[in-house]
Amino acid sequence: MFPEKGADENEVLAELEKKTEKDLTFDSGKILGSMCTYPHPFARKIITRYIDRNLGDPGLHLGSREIEYETVQMLGSLLHLKRAHGNIVSGGTEANILAVRAFRNVADVEEPEVILPKSAHFSFLKASDLLRVKLVWAELKKDYSVNVKDVETKITDNTIGIVGIAGTTGLGVVDDIPTLSDIASDYGIPLHVDAAFGGFVIPFAKALGYDLPDFDFKLKGVQSITIDPHKMGMVPIPAGGIIFREKKFLEAISIPAPYLAGGKVWQATITGTRPGANALAVWAMIKHLGFEGYTKIVKEAMELSRWFASELKKIPGVYLIREPVLNIVSFGTKELERIEGELKNRGWGISAHRGYIRIVMMPHVRREHLEKFLNDLREIL
Ligand SMILES: Cc1ncc(COP(=O)(O)O)c(C=O)c1O
Incomplete structure (x- = not known):
C-alpha cells in the first residue's frame, strides 16, 4: 500500500534492515556462487559522489560523457583495440543484446x-526473443568448449x-576463439x-603465464566483445x-534522441536514462588498480581455484566436472539435490541447477570461507 504519510528516516531504515536480514551479503563469505562481489571501497565513493550523473543526457553531463568515452578506450586497449566504439551498459545481458542487434542490423537478412x-x-534467449533472431546451437566437445567444426557446418546464408x-x-x-575467428x-x-x-580475468591470467587462447581484437574475426566491470x-x-571494432556496428544501433539538452544526440544503449556514476566508477577503478592491481586480484583467485579443486578431489564421492580454466570450480556428487539443500540450510549461497555446484572465486571469497565450506560438505556427505 502506498503510505498516506511519510515516516521518519530511522523508522524506514529499521524496517529495511529487518526486511533485508534474509539477504546474504558478500562480506559474510557465504556467497560462493555469484559472479558479483563486494564493490571496491573506492568505487563506492565514486558512486556516492556522482550519483546524479545521467549518461542518457550527455549534453547535461559532458564531462561524464567524455569519461565514458575514455573508459571504452581503456577497455578497448585492454582488449588490443586501438580505437574502440561502444558503451558502458547495464551488464552482460544488455551488451550481448546490443551485439546481436548490431549484427542483425548490419547484415539485413x-x-x-x-x-x-x-x-x-x-x-x-532474450536477444533472440526481442530481436527475432533465431538461435542455432552448436554442440560442445568433451572439454565443454564449443565444437568449432559443428559451428562451421551450421553456417548458412542466414547467419548474421x-x-x-x-x-x-x-x-x-x-572457447577456441582463434579458430572461430578464422x-x-x-x-x-x-x-x-x-x-x-x-x-576482467583472461588478460591478467595470461600475463601471469596461464596457458589461455587469444580471445580479443588481436584476432581479426572478432568484431565485438562483452566485458563486464x-x-x-x-x-x-x-x-x-x-x-565494437568498427563504428558501423554502433551506428547501426544508434537512435536519434532529439529533445535532450545536447541537441540531437544518438543513443545505442537499450536504456535511455542511465547511471553515469557507474561508468565513472569503471574509469576510476581502472585508473586506481591498473593492470598490476587487477593482475594481483586475478592471481589470488586463480591460485585459490586450483587449491580448492585439489581439496575437492580428496573428498570421496565428489568429482570435478572439469579442471578449472579460470577462477570457477564446478563439481558433482551423488544425491546432488540433497547436498545442495543441506548446504543452503547451512547458509551457503550456491546453486546446483545446472547439474553441478559451481563455486566462483570472486575477490570476496577467501581460503577460510572455503575451508568452512569443505568441512560442511564433508560432514553432509
Ligand atoms: C558469460 C556471461 N554472459 C553474460 C552474462 C549476463 O550478465 P548480466 O547478468 O550482467 O546481465 C553472464 C552473467 O553471469 C555471463 O556469465
Whole structure:
C-alpha cells in the first residue's frame, strides 16, 4: 500500500534492515556462487559522489560523457583495440543484446540466425526473443568448449553472426576463439565474444603465464566483445561493457534522441536514462588498480581455484566436472539435490541447477570461507 504519510528516516531504515536480514551479503563469505562481489571501497565513493550523473543526457553531463568515452578506450586497449566504439551498459545481458542487434542490423537478412555454443548465457534467449533472431546451437566437445567444426557446418546464408565465449557462466571455459575467428573471417561473418566474465580475468591470467587462447581484437574475426566491470572488475552493479571494432556496428544501433539538452544526440544503449556514476566508477577503478592491481586480484583467485579443486578431489564421492580454466570450480556428487539443500540450510549461497555446484572465486571469497565450506560438505556427505 502506498503510505498516506511519510515516516521518519530511522523508522524506514529499521524496517529495511529487518526486511533485508534474509539477504546474504558478500562480506559474510557465504556467497560462493555469484559472479558479483563486494564493490571496491573506492568505487563506492565514486558512486556516492556522482550519483546524479545521467549518461542518457550527455549534453547535461559532458564531462561524464567524455569519461565514458575514455573508459571504452581503456577497455578497448585492454582488449588490443586501438580505437574502440561502444558503451558502458547495464551488464552482460544488455551488451550481448546490443551485439546481436548490431549484427542483425548490419547484415539485413530476412530470417537472421546466430550460431552460438550450447554453453552460452541465457541473455541470448532474450536477444533472440526481442530481436527475432533465431538461435542455432552448436554442440560442445568433451572439454565443454564449443565444437568449432559443428559451428562451421551450421553456417548458412542466414547467419548474421557467430558467438564464442571467453569464460562460460557454468564452468569458466574459454572457447577456441582463434579458430572461430578464422572461420568467421573466411565466411565474412562477424564474431562476437562474450567475455562478460573472462574479460576482467583472461588478460591478467595470461600475463601471469596461464596457458589461455587469444580471445580479443588481436584476432581479426572478432568484431565485438562483452566485458563486464561489475563482475571481476569490482565495480558496483550495474556496469557492463560492449566494445565494437568498427563504428558501423554502433551506428547501426544508434537512435536519434532529439529533445535532450545536447541537441540531437544518438543513443545505442537499450536504456535511455542511465547511471553515469557507474561508468565513472569503471574509469576510476581502472585508473586506481591498473593492470598490476587487477593482475594481483586475478592471481589470488586463480591460485585459490586450483587449491580448492585439489581439496575437492580428496573428498570421496565428489568429482570435478572439469579442471578449472579460470577462477570457477564446478563439481558433482551423488544425491546432488540433497547436498545442495543441506548446504543452503547451512547458509551457503550456491546453486546446483545446472547439474553441478559451481563455486566462483570472486575477490570476496577467501581460503577460510572455503575451508568452512569443505568441512560442511564433508560432514553432509
Ligand atoms: C558469460 C556471461 N554472459 C553474460 C552474462 C549476463 O550478465 P548480466 O547478468 O550482467 O546481465 C553472464 C552473467 O553471469 C555471463 O556469465
